[in-house]
Amino acid sequence: MQTPNAAHDTTSTPEDPGKLMTGAEMLLECLHREGVDIFFGYPGGVTLPFYDAVYDSHIKHILVRHEENAAFAAAGYARATGKTGVCCATSGPGATNLVTGLVDALMDSIPLVAITGQVHSKLIGSDAFQEADTFGITRPATKHNFMVRNVAELPRIVHEAFYIASSGRPGPVLVDIPKDVFQARGHYKPVDSIHLPGYKVFTEGHAGQIRRAAQLIWEAERPMVYAGGGILAGHASEELKELVELVDAPTVCTLMGLGGLSSSHRNFISMPGMHGSYASNMGMTECDLLIALGTRFDDRVTGQLGAFARHARVIHVDIDPAEVGKNRTPDIPIVGDVKRVLQKLNKVVKEFEPEMRATNANARGAWWDKIRGWMEQHPYDRRHDDSVIRPQHLMDEIDRLSGGQAIVTSDVGQHQMWAAQLIRFNEPRLWVNSGGLGSMGFGVPSAIGAQFARPDKLVIAICGDGGFQMSLPELSTIATHSLPIKIVVMNNGCLGMVRQWQTLFYNNRLSSVALECFPDVEKLAGAYGFTGRTVDKPHELAEALETAFRTPGPYLLNVTVAPMENVYPMVPAGGAVYEMVLGPPQPVAVE
Amino acid sequence: MLQTISILLENKPGALLRVTGVLSARGYNIEGLTVAKTLDPELSRMTITVDVEERLRTQVIKQMNKLVNVLQATDMTESPSVIREMVLVRIKCAQENRTAVLKEAEIFQARVIDSSLEGFAIEATGVTEKLDEFIDVMRSYGESDVSRSGAVAMSLETKKLRLQPPVPTGAGAQTL
Ligand SMILES: Cc1ncc(C[n+]2csc(CCOP(=O)(O)OP(=O)(O)O)c2C)c(N)n1
Ligand SMILES: [Mg+2]
Numbered sequence: 001m002q003t004p005n006a007a008h009d010t011t012s013t014p015e016d017p018g019k020l021m022t023g024a025e026m027l028l029e030c031l032h033r034e035g036v037d038i039f040f041g042y043p044g045g046v047t048l049p050f051y052d053a054v055y056d057s058h059i060k061h062i063l064v065r066h067e068e069n070a071a072f073a074a075a076g077y078a079r080a081t082g083k084t085g086v087c088c089a090t091s092g093p094g095a096t097n098l099v100t101g102l103v104d105a106l107m108d109s110i111p112l113v114a115i116t117g118q119v120h121s122k123l124i125g126s127d128a129f130q131e132a133d134t135f136g137i138t139r140p141a142t143k144h145n146f147m148v149r150n151v152a153e154l155p156r157i158v159h160e161a162f163y164i165a166s167s168g169r170p171g172p173v174l175v176d177i178p179k180d181v182f183q184a185r186g187h188y189k190p191v192d193s194i195h196l197p198g199y200k201v202f203t204e205g206h207a208g209q210i211r212r213a214a215q216l217i218w219e220a221e222r223p224m225v226y227a228g229g230g231i232l233a234g235h236a237s238e239e240l241k242e243l244v245e246l247v248d249a250p251t252v253c254t255l256m257g258l259g260g261l262s263s264s265h266r267n268f269i270s271m272p273g274m275h276g277s278y279a280s281n282m283g284m285t286e287c288d289l290l291i292a293l294g295t296r297f298d299d300r301v302t303g304q305l306g307a308f309a310r311h312a313r314v315i316h317v318d319i320d321p322a323e324v325g326k327n328r329t330p331d332i333p334i335v336g337d338v339k340r341v342l343q344k345l346n347k348v349v350k351e352f353e354p355e356m357r358a359t360n361a362n363a364r365g366a367w368w369d370k371i372r373g374w375m376e377q378h379p380y381d382r383r384h385d386d387s388v389i390r391p392q393h394l395m396d397e398i399d400r401l402s403g404g405q406a407i408v409t410s411d412v413g414q415h416q417m418w419a420a421q422l423i424r425f426n427e428p429r430l431w432v433n434s435g436g437l438g439s440m441g442f443g444v445p446s447a448i449g450a451q452f453a454r455p456d457k458l459v460i461a462i463c464g465d466g467g468f469q470m471s472l473p474e475l476s477t478i479a480t481h482s483l484p485i486k487i488v489v490m491n492n493g494c495l496g497m498v499r500q501w502q503t504l505f506y507n508n509r510l511s512s513v514a515l516e517c518f519p520d521v522e523k524l525a526g527a528y529g530f531t532g533r534t535v536d537k538p539h540e541l542a543e544a545l546e547t548a549f550r551t552p553g554p555y556l557l558n559v560t561v562a563p564m565e566n567v568y569p570m571v572p573a574g575g576a577v578y579e580m581v582l583g584p585p586q587p588v589a590v591e
Numbered sequence: 592m593l594q595t596i597s598i599l600l601e602n603k604p605g606a607l608l609r610v611t612g613v614l615s616a617r618g619y620n621i622e623g624l625t626v627a628k629t630l631d632p633e634l635s636r637m638t639i640t641v642d643v644e645e646r647l648r649t650q651v652i653k654q655m656n657k658l659v660n661v662l663q664a665t666d667m668t669e670s671p672s673v674i675r676e677m678v679l680v681r682i683k684c685a686q687e688n689r690t691a692v693l694k695e696a697e698i699f700q701a702r703v704i705d706s707s708l709e710g711f712a713i714e715a716t717g718v719t720e721k722l723d724e725f726i727d728v729m730r731s732y733g734e735s736d737v738s739r740s741g742a743v744a745m746s747l748e749t750k751k752l753r754l755q756p757p758v759p760t761g762a763g764a765q766t767l
Contacts, residue, residue: 033760033761034761035761084763111763135604135605136605136608139605139608139609139612140612140616143659144658144659145605147604147605159760159761162761162763163758163760163761163762163763164659164763165763166763167762167763190760191760192759192760193757193758193759193760194757194758194759194760194762195755195756195757195758196659196755197601197662197754197755198600198601198658198659198660198661198662198663198754198755199659199755200656200657200753200755201755320657321653321656321657322650322653322654322656322657325649325650326650
């Protein structure tokens with residue numbers, strides 16, 4: 001039986017009633033129209049009618065082994081392509097399992113559409129079997145969410161969901177669909193336009209502000225570009241490169257923005273922030289103009305806000321008006337799509353070039369000298385050791401083999417920071433990590449999404465021994481599809497990042513961070529039918545990685561590394577970025 | 592200082608929670624809230640009274656404006672506006688005080704809406720501080736029960752409403 005509401009059909013018009021379809025079929029049709037060819041999910045009772053339609057669809061469904069990983073895989077897909085990722089879960093536990101993945105996408109502005117089943121409309125509110133208030137639970141976990149009340153509104157809502165997820169500042173959108181809506185029949189007519197009067201997308205940027213920005217950029221003696229994930233979300237890498245080259249500005253890319261400017265570009269300094277490079281943080285501190293592009297002055301980047309970029313005037317370009325002025329009041333706020341704004345800005349910068357180029361040439365030369373000096377004085381530690389594999393050695397080798405070309409997904413912890421510091425990304429969308437939420441268990445499932453998105457690419461999943469064990473079930477998904485993902489476990493025998501803080505700030509009282517009993521990876525991978533290997537000798541590392549990357553199909557490489565290494569530089573939480581600790585001995589004083 | 596925020600939003604399920612969620616997620620307690628549909632029955636007008644720190648006020652308004660269901664959120668505290676609240680008071684009063692209570696009600700331009708041997712039900716509207724006083728005065732005459740509406744606000748200037756025009760399906764992906 002269907003509720004009167006669900007059975008009621010308002011899409012038909014006397015002229016053309018449209019094709020008669022079930023809600024499940026309509027959903028697939030809408031996914032198809034949105035260009036979806038793959039999605040990740042896990043079925044259940046209330047999504048049975050949907051999965052029955054999926055059986056006949058050409059859209060590929062990838063059965064993951066846990067719903068959280070469906071969301072992470074969809075996010076991996078989205079991060080590697082820029083296209084909207086799609087995941088699906090059943091009501092109740094299926095939907096609640098998605099939540100971490102939704103918040104991850106929300107924090108990192110990743111376009112995601114999540115479809116959840118809901119109990120039959122008649123049963124909503126009755127504490128029915130596997131009923132959860134998904135609409136309520138996911139409200140603060142999404143950019144927007146919908147509950148579909150009848151089949152007539154289903155197509156419109158699905159298209160609205162995709163539009164909201166992928167436009168403006170991207171984010172996750174959830175569509176909760178009761179079982180009877182999947183089953184109900186209605187006349188389907190394609191939705192041609194979307195009207196969301198309250199949903200404001202700011203794209204153009206204020207022309208006057210853009211001119212003022214160009215003026216400031218030429219007037220600056222010590223400019224610094226601070227580029228964030230918005231460069232990737234906004235597909236603005238080309239425009240960023242043009243600006244950086246036009247004015248020869250030193251550039252840092254945040255953890256989310258790595259690859260926005262090629263790591264091999266001569267103007268690329270490194271990553272700023274808590275574990276950023278000395279030169280990046282000193283550059284931010286000493287610059288007189290900070291050009292912030294698609295970034296949000298996150299606390300992990302700024303450290304103590306009052307001391308951040310203390311001498312600088314700030315130009316802040318972001319598509320989200322709520323980010324502009326949130327943490328730092330800019331001198332020139334520009335709300336707009338970073339690609340559009342940069343296109344216009346570059347034009348004005350070029351227009352001013354003839355009269356301005358010479359203005360500060362000397363000062364800028366000196367600025368570059370200073371920055372190069374910082375870079376040479378305190379580069380990242382990549383030292384190798386003869387007796388034990390240092391984590392930095394591992395990342396250094398991966399970097400050498402990748403040559404800035406591989407997709408690297410990461411889990412969360414020390415290995416993530418070393419990977420971000422030491423591995424080059426010469427294109428956008430090669431570096432896939434959970435930046436804002438910092439969710440362990442992200443590395444492996446996001447690699448699944450990325451590998452499906454980019455079958456042509458070498459995909460390396462770098463995990464800690466902790467986070468890897470959070471995503472163990474997905475080895476099965478990888479094996480099922482023979483995905484040639486190379487999982488590299490940086491095995492330090494502990495929850496390294498937490499251990500580091502206990503060492504540094506809690507008198508080395510190591511509480512609940514030891515990870516005893518790591519599985520034998522040969523047997524573990526063998527159980528799934530692929531190769532696993534442990535390497536612990538520094539001189540074997542290069543060969544082990546080469547073999548892993550060359551071997552067709554999945555590979556699990558467990559690398560035993562020095563357990564007590566700490567990630568440096570490190571800005572102590574709440575400290576000013578120029579107070580960063582450079583290594584085990586002493587903090588450097590800055591005049 | 593209390594902040595009064597006026598919000599024009601779509602009359603849709605969950606819309607109210609999204610707006611109040613902006614405040615509750617930041618740990619703010621809502622002092623007053625009124626909401627009802629507007630001339631256009633698809634829209635509601637909501638007034639929220641809340642104590643938000645000075646430096647976060649614009650942020651809160653921006654976050655509300657970002658909500659898909661919100662057409663416009665405006666800080667009424669600093670713009671020319673009228674803000675009124677209504678209160679219903681049920682007062683038990685002794686025989687000898689009845690005339691005095693009626694006199695006080697008249698001073699506050701309140702209206703008696705029910706009268707019984709035990710006392711009165713009285714309705715008053717006004718600015719919040721005035722109603723506070725009215726309630727104090729009433730309570731001095733006898734046991735009172737009070738139900739307040741929370742503030743409703745109306746801006747005295749017409750604010751231009753920026754609405755997003757319709758877009759073709761699939762428009763979000765066009766930047767690719
Ligand atoms: C889901 C989740 N739980 C807890 C944390 C807190 N946390 C951050 S890093 C970390 C240690 C991770 O250990 P491991 O995966 O071995 O990586 P390592 O730091 O050793 O490289 C923990 C527990 C987290 N980020 N995510
Ligand atoms: Mg570890």
